[in-house]
Amino acid sequence: MSSGTKSSIDAANQQALERIFASRPFLVDVRPAHELLPQLGDHSVLHAGPPLGSKTMCGPLYGAILGALQYEGWAADEAAAQSLIEADKITLLPCHSVRAVGPMTGIITPSMPLMVVENREYGNHAYATLNEGLGKVLRFGANDESVLQRLQWLQQVVAPALQAALQRTDGLDLRVIMAKALLMGDEMHQRNVAATSLLIRALMPHLVRAAPASEYLGEITDYLTGNDQFFLNVAMAAAKATMDAATGIPGCTLVTAMARNGTDFGVRIGALGERWFTAPVQMPKGLYFPGFSAQDANPDIGDSAIVEALGLGAFAMAASPTVANFVGAGGLAQARRYTEEMMEITVGRSPHLLLPTLEGMGVPTGIDVRRVVETGIVPWINTGIAHRRAGVGQIGAGVVQAPLDCFVQALEAFADDWDR
Amino acid sequence: MSSGTKSSIDAANQQALERIFASRPFLVDVRPAHELLPQLGDHSVLHAGPPLGSKTMCGPLYGAILGALQYEGWAADEAAAQSLIEADKITLLPCHSVRAVGPMTGIITPSMPLMVVENREYGNHAYATLNEGLGKVLRFGANDESVLQRLQWLQQVVAPALQAALQRTDGLDLRVIMAKALLMGDEMHQRNVAATSLLIRALMPHLVRAAPASEYLGEITDYLTGNDQFFLNVAMAAAKATMDAATGIPGCTLVTAMARNGTDFGVRIGALGERWFTAPVQMPKGLYFPGFSAQDANPDIGDSAIVEALGLGAFAMAASPTVANFVGAGGLAQARRYTEEMMEITVGRSPHLLLPTLEGMGVPTGIDVRRVVETGIVPWINTGIAHRRAGVGQIGAGVVQAPLDCFVQALEAFADDWDR
Structure with a gap:
């Protein structure tokens, strides 16, 4: 490349960097995917990574999709879910195609609650699922009854409470939380204990007021406080909202x-x-x-x-x-x-x-x-x-x-x- | 000293070290000082540090004692409080004399709630006040109406809720929290943000259940989540319970x-x-x-x-x-x-x-x-x-x-x- 080309590429990269550094991701909402992403139609399943094309799915991704089809009520059991896939009746799209991100298999279907991160500097949004916790979880390809029940509970109990809590805030400044968490030993991929703890501290005063009489407040608090990796999905949405600006x-x-x-x-x-x-x-x-x-x-x-x-x-x-x-x-x-x-x-x-x-x-x-x-x-x-x-x-x-x-x-x- | 002396001192020190390292401090309770320390009689005031003897008090310590005498109702106003001190009507003792510790002026009077730390290895207990937060606080010698009201609120609202929450636990293992917090950048004197956050995560599931319908749950949550130094007093009591074992x-x-x-x-x-x-x-x-x-x-x-x-x-x-x-x-x-x-x-x-x-x-x-x-x-x-x-x-x-x-x-x- 000529030196002129090089300097204009360098200038473009500098502009992108400035947009990355100027970005201010805020956690602002939790809402069902179908409200946020109307393009997610019947039998639509989002997955992690680039498009699969004609490639064979790996085991965990296949397992997670079987679970998701049952979770949505599109298939009554695993056999019915397999038939849907074999008959090519589902629409697979990358999460990234709709400005969403998901860890591991990254499955998102219309009923799942998504966290909404707003980039306050540029106005764009990014979405991520709620972290399911450890143990048997859809993101690692588990799909038994306990996994599906937990997804229902996240949808029906946790998500509305988090939505109500977040509506009481002006949004939570994720760049500030991430900067503090780095000083506390998190790299925010495999370790999120500090960021999770700081987010909980920011959220709890609103959560206890948003759902003060809720019989579920105890179990929602267990969920938030019991999972060091809760913030991983938040960090992913913050990163997505930031990188999309560039x-x-x-x-x-x-x-x-x-x-x-x-x-x-x-x-x-x-x-x-x-x-x-x-x-x-x-x-x-x-x-x-x-x-x-x-x-x-x-x-x-x-x-x-x-x-x-x-x-x-x-x-x-x-x-x-x-x-x-x-x-x-x-x-x-x-x-x-x-x-x-x-x-x-x-x-x-x-x-x-x-x-x-x-x-x-x-x-x-x-x-x-x-x-x-x-x-x-x-x-x-x-x-x-x-x-x-x-x-x-x-x-x-x-x-x-x-x-x-x-x-x-x-x-x-x-x-x-x-x-x- | 002879080498025999040296080796027996070394052995004694080794024994002390082993007791320090074997200690397992747990936060187990919050109760009024007079319940825990019946030796604290009328007009008894505990303070930080070694005994004052005939030495002149420094400004903040004097100010804090004036406030404490009014908080206890032993003096109607500052002038009355001064008279009590001048007439030698108060009993000043170091916190350490009753296995307690307090930051800065370290004032403890009978009505104040104390956190109880139990050393599960040796059965001894240590006590510390609840951290008042930042701003105008008794521990720095402030003593106006806002300071006294806050102390009343800690006594009447926060302490019973924390007591009820802690009673739902088997005690909180402070050595584990302190070990984690060290990995997160706390040294637990001037920086307690990680330890405070971890303690909150351990406590919140119990707090929301202990006081689910309390109109005060919101403000208690604000208090806990709003002060990075909340854990300082906890760390002090943990250290006291540990060092007393040696x-x-x-x-x-x-x-x-x-x-x-x-x-x-x-x-x-x-x-x-x-x-x-x-x-x-x-x-x-x-x-x-x-x-x-x-x-x-x-x-x-x-x-x-x-x-x-x-x-x-x-x-x-x-x-x-x-x-x-x-x-x-x-x-x-x-x-x-x-x-x-x-x-x-x-x-x-x-x-x-x-x-x-x-x-x-x-x-x-x-x-x-x-x-x-x-x-x-x-x-x-x-x-x-x-x-x-x-x-x-x-x-x-x-x-x-x-x-x-x-x-x-x-x-x-x-x-x-x-x-x-």
């Missing part, structure tokens, strides 16, 4: 989304809007719960890598020596190395999201596909590990690398587009 | 308490039980709120240095680069130096309270007066800074050093006692 800038080579459907890893870049560049996903490496090993693991899956696109997760590993241990990466020195390596492929440092163990440096933000391709350094992603068989659930946590080929394709497409 | 061991030269009354700094050591060794307090050095300077500062005051005796606060500064900034000490490298210096005068490393920024090393615990005297290195203490005039309140935060002379006296007394 899409569609001509000449921008920064990554605006990374997502995995269990088969393919997909990347989007600023200049090319909603177009995906995909390559087969990798296997995560990490630590397994007792009784499980790498042989049981599903390939990498989930929209959660949107937090890495913003500079959190593995990019912010320096904030979380305890996560570095948890994902098998070990200790502060090692944790710093992840962050330092990601500095090689990013063009900015957040002025808001600061790393206490790196003398207050901002998290590395703005993955430039040019740098990825030039250096061969690909993004690290912190991730939960699902069993490859539907219904088993989480079996570990680790790190995974994005496949280089997505970035190569994105850069080639960018160059083609630029030449035209 | 007192009275013949031959033990470890510090079991450090406390300041605004005039004198006092130290206790294991072998000599409840005896205090005192020297004039120092002035804290730190950062001041806008409009205030070192000239406005009161000398060092409060029982809160009990957390340093356990290895928290300045001893755990490595956990809190943000506190190092807040108290004027600056950055991770500087924060580590405080902790590393305190390693010079301590004989143990906690197996439970670990420092993520020092590769998981335990906090330095067990201050050996021999080492303090040999090296001349005195304990650092993180502290809030009170205005020297009663009623103004907190004007900053910083670090302060314990006066060497306390430790010299303690070691001399120990040697005298040992020779006998």
